[in-house]
Amino acid sequence: AQSVSQHNHHVILSEAASLELGCNYSYGGTVNLFWYVQYPGQHLQLLLKYFSGDPLVKGIKGFEAEFIKSKFSFNLRKPSVQWSDTAEYFCAVNYGGSQGNLIFGKGTKLSVKP
């Protein structure tokens, strides 16, 4: 079955630490990949997306993600987190790259200590 796995349920970091959140998907064909962020009390907002081309994609607020096809992974990174990055992060995959629903991971909650 098509699925998305996020390895960490809750990550706690201090400000200025580097961040990497894991995301793996289950299907080896064409995929569109997304990371969403949900700040406390708000709705999900798009951080970045990958459709094709350069596997290193840059998003808003200094976030980036790398698509590694051989590992079915799309990990999210940020070199130096800030307290304002405290949020929940969701990885999502559109399998087939065409019409169809997004499959979401369960989310990773990030807490950044000031």
Add this chain to the structure above:
Amino acid sequence: DAGITQSPRHKVTETGTPVTLRCHQTENHRYMYWYRQDPGHGLRLIHYSYGVKDTDKGEVSDGYSVSRSKTEDFLLTLESATSSQTSVYFCAISGHSTGYGYTFGSGTRLTVV
């Protein structure tokens, strides 16, 4: 996001009453979705629509129905609200122009007492 609005933003209702939540889009996207979000469960798909009058069930559709009579509106109805339906409900839209990525509405916080 300006292209999608949900109403109401908050609602408190009594057990057994019907409730309708509205999602309105101005993007002319083909696909619309209703999710619920609960602590420990992430996002769960309730129903979705791939066009006017074309809808389908998601993973947690029991107790919910939907209608889409116009491209821009997608209604979610709780036929007889129960306390287990207390949740935050999000609508989302997607289309070819977004690579089928979603744009989410601001959510409706529903409390069933």
